Amino acid sequence: MTHDDYLREVKFALRDLPWKQRRDLLADLRDHLAELPPETDLVARLGTAGHYTAELRAAAGLSQRRGAIAFIRSFRPRNLVLAAAVLTVLGLVIAGIAWVDSCQPLAFGNGSMDTPGSKTDVGDDGEHVAFRQGGPFEVGVSVVNYGRFTVRVLGITGDYGHSFSELPLSSPHLTVAGPIANDGGFSGPFRPFRPFDLKPGQLMLLELRGTYDARCRPAARGTQYFWGFTGFQVRYGFLWRTGTAEVDLPAHLSINGPKDESCSLVKR
Amino acid sequence: MQTSVDQSQLLKGVLELAVLAVIAQGETYGYEILSTLEQAGLEGVGDASVYGTLRRLEQAGHLSSRLQASDSGPARKYYSLTTAGRAQLRAGTTAWSTINDALGKLVP
Numbered sequence: 001m002t003h004d005d006y007l008r009e010v011k012f013a014l015r016d017l018p019w020k021q022r023r024d025l026l027a028d029l030r031d032h033l034a035e036l037p038p039e040t041d042l043v044a045r046l047g048t049a050g051h052y053t054a055e056l057r058a059a060a061g062l063s064q065r066r067g068a069i070a071f072i073r074s075f076r077p078r079n080l081v082l083a084a085a086v087l088t089v090l091g092l093v094i095a096g097i098a099w100v101d102s103c104q105p106l107a108f109g110n111g112s113m114d115t116p117g118s119k120t121d122v123g124d125d126g127e128h129v130a131f132r133q134g135g136p137f138e139v140g141v142s143v144v145n146y147g148r149f150t151v152r153v154l155g156i157t158g159d160y161g162h163s164f165s166e167l168p169l170s171s172p173h174l175t176v177a178g179p180i181a182n183d184g185g186f187s188g189p190f191r192p193f194r195p196f197d198l199k200p201g202q203l204m205l206l207e208l209r210g211t212y213d214a215r216c217r218p219a220a221r222g223t224q225y226f227w228g229f230t231g232f233q234v235r236y237g238f239l240w241r242t243g244t245a246e247v248d249l250p251a252h253l254s255i256n257g258p259k260d261e262s263c264s265l266v267k268r
Numbered sequence: 269m270q271t272s273v274d275q276s277q278l279l280k281g282v283l284e285l286a287v288l289a290v291i292a293q294g295e296t297y298g299y300e301i302l303s304t305l306e307q308a309g310l311e312g313v314g315d316a317s318v319y320g321t322l323r324r325l326e327q328a329g330h331l332s333s334r335l336q337a338s339d340s341g342p343a344r345k346y347y348s349l350t351t352a353g354r355a356q357l358r359a360g361t362t363a364w365s366t367i368n369d370a371l372g373k374l375v376p
Contacts, residue, residue, distance in 0.1 A: 025319075028322075031297075032315060046315050046316065051316075052314075055320065056316040056317075056320040059280075059283070059318075059319070059323075060323040060327075061324050062320075
C-alpha cells in the first residue's frame with residue numbers, strides 16, 4: 001500500500017471531523033509517513049487505516065461526529081463559501097428566468113372606432129357603429145407598458161378567438177402612432193406598423209385599417225353572422241422571450257353579419 | 269502476544285507523562301518522540317497513540333508547536349512544553365512516584 005492510498009483511507013475514516021482538524025491530523029500522518037524508511041510495510045507498522053484512526057481518536061479524545069452541523073463543518077470553508085455562492089447565483093438565475101417568463105407588462109389602454117363616415121348610435125344595449133359597405137374601417141387600440149422595463153411590441157395578431165384575417169376587411173393593415181405622453185399629448189401621425197420598443201409608462205396607439213367589406217351572404221331566416229371581440233392579442237418581445245399579452249376591451253365588440261339589409265353594423 | 273497487549277494497556281495510562289517527559293528534554297518532533305520512547309524500552313505503543321496524545325496535549329495548551337523546514341523531507345512540526353505543560357509534567361511525575369512507590373510495595 002502506498003502512502004497516498006493509506007492517507008486516502010485514513011482521510012475517509014476521519015470524514016466526520018471538522019475540515020481543519022482533519023487537515024491537521026492528516027498533515028501529522030503525512031509527515032510521519034515521510035519519516036518512515038521507504039520499505040516500511042504501513043499496515044504492519046501502523047495497522048489498517050481503520051485501526052490507525054480508531055487509535056488516533058482514542059488517544060486524541062475525538063469522538064465520532066454525526067448530524068447536519070458536523071456534516072457542514074466537515075467541508076472546507078472555502079468550498080462551502082464557493083458552493084453557497086454557486087447556489088446563490090444559480091437561484092438568482094432561475095428566479096430571473098422565472099420572472100422574465102412570467103413578466104407581462106402590457107395593458108390595454110383604450111379602444112376607438114371613430115372612422116370618418118361611419119354612423120354612431122347609442123342605444124339601450126350599447127354603442128352601435130355602422131360602417132358603410134366599401135367605406136373605410138378603423139379600429140384603434142392603445143397599448144401601455146406599465147412595467148419597469150422596455151418591451152418590444154411585435155404586432156397585434158387577433159383577438160382571443162379570431163384572427164384579424166377573418167374580419168370582413170379588404171386591404172387590412174396595421175398602423176401605429178405615438179408615443180402619447182402622460183398628459184394626453186399626442187405626437188406624430190399614424191404610420192405603417194413596424195415592431196417598436198415601448199418604454200415603461202409609454203402608451204402607443206395601434207390602429208387596424210382597411211375597407212369594410214361585409215358582403216351579404218345567404219343565411220337562414222333568423223340566423224346571423226358576427227365577429228365578436230372581447231380583447232386583442234398583442235405580440236411582444238422581452239429580453240430573449242417573445243410572448244402574447246391578452247389585453248381586454250372595456251366593452252364587448254361585435255361586428256354583425258347579414259341579417260337583413262343592414263349587413264354592416266358594428267355594436268360595442 | 270498477550271504480554272505485548274498488557275504492556276500497551278499499561279502504557280496508555282502513562283503515555284501522556286512519557287511524551288511530556290521526552291519533550292521536556294528539548295524541542296522535538298513526532299517521529300523522534302516515537303523513536304525515543306522505543307529506545308527507552310516503551311515498545312508496543314502505537315504511532316497513532318503518540319500522535320493522538322500530541323494532538324490532545326496541544327489542544328489542552330500543554331504543548332506549543334512550530335513548523336521547521338527539513339532537509340530530508342517535508343517541514344517538521346516541533347513541539348515544546350508550555351508553562352502549563354511543565355506544570356502538568358510535575359503533577360504527573362508526582363502521581364507516578366506515588367503509584368510506583370505503592371506498586372513497589374505490592375509487586376514483588
